Structure formats: C-alpha cells, structure tokens
Amino acid sequence: MNAIDSLTLEVADPEAAARFYSEAFALDPSTVRLRAGDAPTAGFRGFTLSLVASQPGDVDALFTAAVDAGATVLKPAAKSLWGYGGVVRAPDGTIWQLATSAKKDTAPVTRAFDELVLLLGVEDVRASKRFYAGQGFTVAKSFGGKYVEFDTGAGAVKLSLYKRRGLAKVAGVPADGSGSHRLVLCGAGRPFNDPDGFVWETEPARA
Template sequence: MTSISSISSVTLDVADLPEAESFYSAAFGLGDRLRLRASDAPSTGFRGFTLSLLVAQPATAAAFLDAALAAGATEIKPAKKSLWGFGGTVQAPDGTLWKVATSAKKDSGPATREIDALVLLIAAADVAASKRFYADRGLAVGKSFGKYVEFALPSSPVGFGLYSRSALAKDAGVAPEGSGSHRLAVNSDAGAFTDPDGFAWEAVAAATGAGADSAAAA
C-alpha cells in the first residue's frame, strides 16, 4: 500500500463540460489543481464534500465570491464577518459547493486573485474510522478536535480534511441529505483506492492522461 504524500488536484464530474470550463476560468482560475470530466452519473442533494479557497483578506474573498456569482454560481451563505474571520459559500452550476474564506478581519490592501490554499473537506460517516484509514495510508494529523480532522500536507497543492456529514453540511449551509455519485475524484501519488465513505482516489498519471479531462483554465 502506497502512502499519500501529496494531492495534486481534484477532478469534478460535470454534466456540461464547456459550461464548467467557462465557469471555473471566470470564477476562480485554479489552473491544474482542478480538473473537469464529463459525466452524467446521478447525484442528488449534498454530495458529501466541499472545496474551500483560503485567501489573505476579506476584499479578496469578496472578489472571488462576486466573480463566482457573476459567472453563474448560486449564493448559499452570503459573505459576512464572523468570530473566525470572513467568508461565504456558493454553489457552482455543476452543483459543487465552494467556500471562500479568510481568517483576517481587516483588509491590508486592494483585492487580488491570489489563493493561499485549496482545501478539500469530505464528510465522514465515522470520523474516527476514516481518520484511521487515512493514517494507515501515511497521512499525519495536523489538527483534530471533535468531529473535525485536518491532515498535515504542507507541500501539497490541495489540502485535505474530514468532517462529520451533519457538521460539514451545516458549515456549507445545506441539508445533509443526499444520494448517488459524489462526482469527485482525488488525484494523488498513492494510486487508486476507495475510502470508507465511497470517495474515489485516482493515480496522478491516470488523472492527467484521461482524454475526457480538462484542466480548468487559469
């Protein structure tokens, strides 16, 4: 069993590939950290994951959220200040939930298009069991409290963590019910496997070589 040392990208399965390519290019510009693949796999409700953009200041977070809404996203949680900082959540036209947030409460300059981190959080039915599953695959725990786990991947293009399904859905601002495909694949250096919650991990070579894939334009 190969250990996970880095997540190079995530692949989203989308019903309308040209629409998704246009949206992500205009909204976020994540380059090769985000890949898109045409799929009509059935999926309803909460898909059991969120993707987060962590940025340096509120003005940048607001600018990304505004760009996403202008490109066709639906507002789920309006951007606002909180005890931990500033942020909001939108749903892309393909159904993916995106949170844009910063721990800063004040701006230090004009808004930019700089992203400090892209983080994948998946909903675990049993957080402790999923934590052990990933620990067995070489992931060290960076933070862990309650029903939340953040793995230490300091040099990885994509960060990764676990949350209980109800807590992650609440954080995103949606109902926790959902069924069908996650419409997500995680691309890493650890080969292909499926985790306890049905999330598919794919080898980097397979992900980058698939003819139906398209890296979202920067």
Template sequence: MENIASVTLDVADIEAAERFYSAAFGADTPLRFRASQEPSTGFRGFTLALTVPQPADVDLLVDRAVAAGATVLKPVTKSMWGYAGVVRAPDGAIWKIATSARKNAGRATGRIDAFVLLIGVADVAASKRFYTEHGLTVSKGFGRVYAEFDPRTGPVTLALYRRRALAKDLGVAPEGTGSSRLTVGGSGAGFTDPDGFAWEAASPALNA
C-alpha cells in the same frame, strides 16, 4: 498516498465548467473535469474551500463566481472564525471562500492561499485512521469533530468534518443520494474511502 495532486469534478459540459472556473477562481487551480451524467441528488458530502488573504478577496471571488453563474448558498458574512461566503457552482459543487483575517491590509488581488477538500464523514476518528494508514499525516485535529492533513508538496489539503455539521455550515440539508461526482487524484494507488469517495493515481493529463 502522500498527497493530493488534483481534484476531478464530474460535469455535464467540460468546456462550460472550464469557462466558469477560470472566470470565478482563475486558471491556476488543481481542478480537472470529466464528462459524466451519473445521477446525484442533494448534498454530495464535500465542499471545496478556498482560503484567501483578507475579506476583500472573499468578496472579489464570491462576486466573480456569482457573475460567472454560481448561486449563493450563504451570503458573505463575519463570524467568530473570520469572514466567509458559500456558493454552488453551475455543475453543483459547493465552494466556501474564507479568510481568518478580520480587516483588509490592502486591495484585493484574488490570490488563493490554500485549496482545501473538506469531506463530510460519518466518523471522523475512523476516517482519520484510514487516511493515516494510507500515508497521510495529521497536522491538526479536534477529537472526533475535525481533522486536517499535511498536504506536504501537494496543492490540495484534505480535511474531515462530521457530515451533518458540514452540511449545516454550508447551509444545505445533509441528505443526498447517488454519486459524489468527485474523484481525488493522489500520488499512489487508487482506493475508495469509508465514505465512498474514490481516489485514483493522478495522471499528467489536464482532463480525463
């Protein structure tokens, strides 16, 4: 498994999800959708993060998402790390839109520089070992707190963070039960990671 080719979200209504994400973030994302009613409550253990060029782009994408039906979990604000906001999509997936830039260099374009799947894990070190054994390469790490993998040619960057710390950062309680309602499409054979997230070989179809 050398890279992530796509991320599939389980949704109740595929057409509604396609409309929302196209309006909020544009059509050119590595998202796919699968119709499912599998139960899930509370925090699903992950967030999808969009890194953008400047604060104006954070504002633009958050505003678009809210206009399309998203709920604000954390209003856009400045921090020591940059500028970010957190929203929950109508299907329940949590999105963080962020930039490390502190000032605008021009008008907002809505360009997305990086698409990151950030998983909240029980043990960062153990999950990092698991993923390196499955062919991913660590590009950045902070001990047992955070790890990020080289996406190589894939459109999605995988990162790991402690589950409770991730939930706190997103403004939600860490507890959750049932399905994560997420499947990761990779370049190799399928497997289930130590925190229960399912990976499968990515297919060429747009939606399953």
C-alpha cells in the same frame, strides 16, 4: 505522507464548467480537472471545496466573480467568530466556501487565494482518520470526532475531514444525499475507495 496532486470534478458540461472556473476563480486546470459525467446524484454530495484568501476584500472579489459567472449564493459573505466568508454553489453543483481568517484588509484587493482545501464530509471522523493514516497521511490537527486536518505538504490541495452533517450545516444545505460524489482524487500511493465512497486514483482522471 500522502498528498493530493489534483482533483477531477465530473460535470454535465465540461466546457461550460471550464468557463465558469476560469471566470470565477482563475483556477489552474491541471489542479482542478473536469470531465463529463452523469452518474446519478442527489442532494448533498458530501464534500466542499474552499478557497482560503488573505483578507476579506479578496473573499468579496472571489464571491462577486463567482456570482457574476453563474454561481448560486448559499450563504452571503459575512463576518464570523473565526473570520469572514461565504458559500456558493457552482453551476455544476460543486459547493465552494470562500473564506479568510483575517478581520480586515491590509493590502490591495485581488482575487488571489492562498490555499485550495478539500473538506470531505464523513459519517465517522475517527474511523476515517484511522483509515487515511493507514494510507500514509499524517495528521496535522485533530479535534475529536468533529474535524481532522492532514499535513499534505507541497500537494496542490489541502485535505480535511469534517462530520458530514456539520459540513452540510456550514455549507447551508440539507445533509441528505445519495448517489455519486462526482469527484475523483489523484495523488495517493495506490488506488482506493475510502469508507465514504470517495475515489482515489494514482493518475488524473481522464476527460
């Protein structure tokens, strides 16, 4: 089995991004790392990050904090068939889903979250599933050619695959995009690039 120990976002202004992520989500800087990067990129960068909370009130608290810190609302927080959630875009361009499967609050509201999930938008879910299985990842859930969830054990970040156009629709943005993902993942057994150009390294990307 493989896991994601950390991820690095390439941003135009690491200091400003660090302030945002501290104020909005209080993220562990050893899990979500930041480094300066200006590789050309346009449109949807092909991934989202999700904070999965325990209850709707916590989602609202995270959502409000993100907007207050400078995030742009892509989808307001609302009820759905699967639970409750919304989508924001951070000032550095990263798209964040804030969600819970719970329908109502059962505890005092906080900004705590239970899971950090990386969803990669891929062109061919089945092919990417086979590729990641070949890298040592164990499939936990799989729904045909639409969605795959891997068992990443004690890794700091959960990993899932989603059809690119489907993920863009969930995020509330057009699916078209080109250039760099501006994302580097750390935790694989060896360095590699996946079929959709996502970069994996064995050591955290340097700032």
